[in-house]
Amino acid sequence: MREKTLMPLEIYVHIPFCIRKCDYCDFLSGPGDRTRQEAYIKALLHEIRSLPHIPNHEVVSLFFGGGTPSLLDACLIEEIISNLKEKFLFSPEAEISLEANPGTLMKEKLKVYRKAGVNRLSIGLQSADNEELNALGRIHTFEEFLEGYFLAREEGFFNINVDLMCAIPGQSYEGWIRNLRTAAELKPEHISAYSLIIEEGTPFAQRKLELPDEDTEYRMYEDTEKVLREYGFHQYEISNYAKNGFECLHNLGYWKRTEYLGLGLGAASLLAGMRFSNTRDMEEYLACSRNAEQIRKDVQLLTKREEMEEFMFLGLRMTKGIREGDFMACFGVSLRERYGAVLDKYRKTGFMEYEDGYWRFTRKGIHVSNVILAEFLAE
Template sequence: MSVNVSPQLTLPPLSLYIHIPWCVQKCPYCDFNSHGQNGELPQQAYVDALLADLRQDLHLVQGRKLHTIFIGGGTPSLFDANQIKRILDDANALIPFSDGIEITMEANPGTLEHDDFSAYRAAGVTRLSIGVQSFSKDKLNLLGRIHDQNEAQTAAQKARQADYLSFNLDLMHGLPNQSFEEAMADIDTAASLNPPHLSWYQLTIEPNTLFHSKPPQLPDDEDLWQIYEQGQQKLAALGYEQYEISAYAKPGYQCQHNLNYWQFGDYLGIGCGAHGKVTLPEENRIIRTVKIKHPKGYLTADNYTFEQTEVAQEDRALEYLMNRLRLMTPIPKQEFEDRTGLPRDVLKDGMEKAKQRGLLTESAEHWQLTNKGHMFVNDLLTQFC
């Protein structure tokens, strides 16, 4: 029996994203806000700005503790461990950390002195995400990576020795001229290093990248499908559970920060070009923030927020689904109402059409994508545009 009471927005868990924008060099496939290193990095000044940025966002915390932190880039491992520790210590003083907080930092094998893994761990980082991409010398060169296959393997081994609670290896498939055998060999090599988490995703050509202006020769659709299908089976046989479109984990090692994104949780974003999303229940609003993009402007700013926009009520359902449908788990109807402030009935017509096409099933409490639905997520989303 349904009750005609309008749902109310509730405060979801709160995460923090910290962006460090510098890399040794820009990769030809990368469309992130990153800048090639040119001389000595302004580590002290940038951390000062990050903390000032965070202080300006404290009114958005609304009494919550931090659930997860993700330090991304760029290449955060270009900053020394003392600066990372200062960020985390000051953040904890401003916003209390929850017990067992997950703190992830991205690192690239070619830029991290492997003896420093333990220093980042001592600074408070609990989880590393290592940008391997491939273990093939040829493919690493094509991708513009500055590390070789031996450095990639050493990085994973050192992460384990430094006693991180977890670490992730980023791995791409569908690389220029990549054969099926080469893609499977990358999975085998990664699995031999026994990472608790693997991100395995297809290379896509994005606008405003070198690959977009000079496209490489990529595998054809038939080869891509074979790589994807067989790769999924191989990862499952190796004990990795797919819990998101491109994320695979051993039991208990899912990335909590990314789960909060996909479950339409809240996150503050600090640093050059960082994005945030925050729920304001008392005002019945959901807002998105974007910080000043270029380091020079960011370092001299008085107000770090470049743009703040509101997620209109008519857009909330689609935005929720665009995130939530990335996950393999059932979608709780109550979560939809709590995170959007909308009644579940606004999805009724679209979900009914999806059910008729075999894209999902429904119970009293959940919607669940079928295997077919996971293959046609973008098609399903058109039902709610």
């Protein structure tokens, strides 16, 4: 019999392997041969099997991110899922997502994913223009993306996200809109559209790049929402757009501060009011993954103030905004009492609005959201 008052739990599994590093990427990922991949999965299974019991929780979403999880043999993904299902109670409606890159999706793999319970794919397209893909250092072409996308449809994946990137070196406003329309016409259920960020330590940070100017980037962002609305998508977060009912549950949980457990190299967790991350050192992870005490780093028990800040910082990313009543229920303090000065200031200037119990950014507020969020942290 199922327990009655179960708390939702999200699980993130990090797969840190890619065929080759893209020129803009600073994620914890890199090439790894088959022997290395197998050793890593073995260590990951040790970590899963030695996890302490987390009572009264039900897994509502599982997300394989990376890296390129679709690079692995599909049977390894199947083995991870079955080990997790032995350890945790899964909701029958749990969303199980896997990040995939074009060029790594084959029919047999997709069949195994389906059988293992994967019900959502997130495919990294980034651009529908081969020159732009080449400029980003991606390993695939648009045609290879199409091949994987249609194979996934044939194999019964009816919840697919396509990742796109704007403000790519050399990209014009028209080029971006063309990419968006090309992707939307394929009728995926979800599109994530991020601006390129030049991260320190990446090959892009060493080069002189011809990036779109600020005004062009502003127009790219503004018109993304308008164009995608024509195709039946609604924006539900700063960079995410979905058809009705296909919002990513895993992401929503993250912005609402649902508890989550990160497994694998460098994976972060939020559990029982604590934040911690696994070691980013592969050798240490391979040697010690059975010992949670040893691989968990930066363990931080959040103060009430930090929890409130996170509530604002993460919750305001959602276009729906944050509900006053939820803040009160979480912290026993009214939102106005805690942050009234900042909220009023930005409501008066038209950057924030209040409606039906929800506070949110206006369209013009989204563009300066980082500045406003910093004020909530300073309060």
